[in-house]
Amino acid sequence: MRRSPLRSSYTVAEWGDGMLRTVTYRGGRVLSSSLPLTGPIEEQGYEVTQRLINLRNRRQVAGSLIVILPSHQVGFRWMERVLGRGTTTLTDAEAAQMMGLSANDVVVASQTYPEGILVAACRKAFLLSYLSPFLKAGLSVRKVVPSLMGLWACISDASGEPSTLMEIRSPTNGLIRVSIAVGSKGVPYRMHSFAFQKEESGTLVTELRRVLAEFQRMSGESVASLFLAGDQGVDEEVLRQIEQRLDLRVERLADRGWGLTIWENLLALIGEQVVRNGNILSFPLPEPEPSVVIRQTWERVTLWSALATFLGLILALIFNWQNRSVAAAVDQLNRDIAAKRQLLARLQKEIPTARLESLQRLAYEKGDPRHHPLDILYYLSKSLPKSVWITELSYLRGSQVVIRGTAVSHPGVTDAAHSLADLRLPGGSRLFAEVQTNYARTVTSGEKTQVEFQITAWLKERTPLIGGRMGLR
Secondary structure, eight states, X not given: OEXXXXXXXXXXXXXXXXXXXXXXXXXXXXXXXXXXXXXXXXXXXXXXXXHHHHHHHTTOSOSEEEEEEOGGGEEEEEEEOBTTXXXXXXXXXXHHHHTTOOTTTEEEEEEEETTEEXXXXXXXXXXXXXXXXXXXXXXXXXXXXXXXXXXXXXXXXTTOOOEEEEEEEEEETTEEEEEEXXXXXTEEEEEEEEEEEXXXXXXXXXXXXXXXXXXXXXXXXXOOEEEEEOOTTOOHHHHHHHHHHTTOEEEEGGGGSSSSSHHHHHHHHHHHHHHHOTTSOOOOOOOOOHHHHHHHHHXXXXXXXXXXXXXXXXXXXXXXXXXXHHHHHHHHHHHHHHHXXXXXXXXXXXXXXXHHHHHHHXXXXXXXGGGSHHHHHHHHHHHSOTTEEEEEEEEEGGGEEEEEEXXXXXXXXXXXXHHHHHOBOTTSOBSXXXXXXXXXXXXXXXXXXXXXXXXXXXXXXXXXXXXXXXXXX
């Protein structure tokens, strides 16, 4: 673990050439790692995802991620302004058209300088497959920077001295991949990538001489210094030839970094420049291919379908258990009802029929309002005329009711008899089956003359009463 002057928390990462390299800045400390990828090339993406998840779980990856793209996978083109005039921005379609590429197949990024625009293009399919492990690991990608642009930011200054940057990648399938940038005043005017076999190291000198000659013809300036990034796979003799034949002063950038290996040092340098220079060229996150979207959607649908099926099984088990509980409760209730019916049948056999009928009749009589004197008096008070007063009410055996009272006149007694004959219960049935007027006589007391009367009425259902006569005076 080393220390950095920066206090930001971020991670710089790249993978390829059989390695996954990360450099993490956290609170001024630097954590670097180089993890070998042992699987086949077509399976390394999955291996990178798993290793990134392990690093994230061990808190060796920060929340902000800067992804470094291999420069040989990116095409560059410098576009100058004419007579100081020209557009300062380009659409993706315009930039792709100027580079002779299809906007549907590439992702384009650009960086504007006072002298013109630097356009970079990367195949969309490669960018998706390269970024996929980082996204699947749940990391937040902030910048996608070509390695050559990050390294160029390390050597560019405002002094204006022309410089050359050469990035050399380790052999892959016997090929050494080289990317060259030449410029001055911090502007990379000429960028070129090529590959050669290890035994053909002389090609490196030839290509570098050609690039320098093109830059000199274009700008009229000669380059005196060469910054070397990663010299694995190149013989020291070739590097001495570059210094002698091309008259260049060679400086290795790996000596400036904070990592433990050459490329860890270079990643550390790139990360610092990206954090300090927010306007550095960076690719946007590309839109996924339709086939990828369909596959991801299908995976989500499959996952949710499986989850819904699982939940359906759980609910079915719960409902089945509840149905069984309800069925058991219903069966128990039916058994209780059957037991009570058996008990009722046994009691009916044990209790004499006459006694049972007597009890039923008693219950009926007690529950019938017509056998209660207060109820009878209530119905009488509602039906008799206001000119009639009841002085005595007798309730005799055989459902016989005797009513005595006074009236203002004889027609009042007649009206009272008719009212009793027509008296009906709320259900519509008559209260009395027969009504008779026993007497009606005129009585004079002082200056007051009244008619005393007696009316006998029989209830419609004549049932013998228990308890004899009941009277209410």
